[in-house]
Amino acid sequence: MTVLMQGGPVFWLIVLLGVAAAAVFFERLLHLRRAQIDYGDFLKGVCNVLENGNREEAMMICEETPGPVAAVVLTAIRHRLGTREAMREAVDNTGRAEISRLERRLASLAVTCQIAPLLGLLGTLLGVIRMLLVMNEQAPVIQSTDLTQGLMQALVTTVAGLLVAVPCHVMYALLMVRIERIVLDMEASASEIVAYLTRQDVSVL
Secondary structure: HHHHOOOOOHHHHHHHHHHHHHHHHHHHHHHHHHOOOOHHHHHHHHHHHHHOHHHHHHHHHHOOOHHHHHHHHHHHHHHHOOOOHHHHHHHHHHHHHHHHOOOOOHHHHHHHHHHHHHHHHHHHHHHHHHHHHHHHHHHHOHHHHHHHHHHHHHHHHHHHHHHHHHHHHHHHHHHHHHHHHHHHHHHHHHHHHHHHHHHHHHHOO
């Protein structure tokens, strides 16, 4: 703990960034877990309800199911009476909005990945400046303990910056992989529900 205290204010700023990044990661991870569903089973259940003519029940199922897959399916059902182009456009707009929700606060992780090493470098330079000031003020008699404080500040902040940046890169990559999977499921479900509703309308006519 004594070593950490020598890191100075830059060190504690890096620690604060790391804590904030971890909080964002776990919040987004929980959100993405809730958003990811088995879209095949979900679509099968919705289509079965629609086959029985219970469109209101199908919409209620979509409203009660979290995630972008349910959102695009709900949009398609609501616009089922329009043209295929209008339905597809509405579904695409909903898809873009859902992607934006999925990527919310991810920018803060990306920024932390870039800022943490720079703050570590800043702490290093401040530690070096501290050493030079001590050497200038106490020359020609300089004690090793006077230089150690500046050196420790430089090393602690550098290590802290890297210890925050590296996990942030990993957390950002993990979240992006999950988002890409959800987006692929959303696009597949959007295409299938639009095709299904189009065929259903044609059969009705």
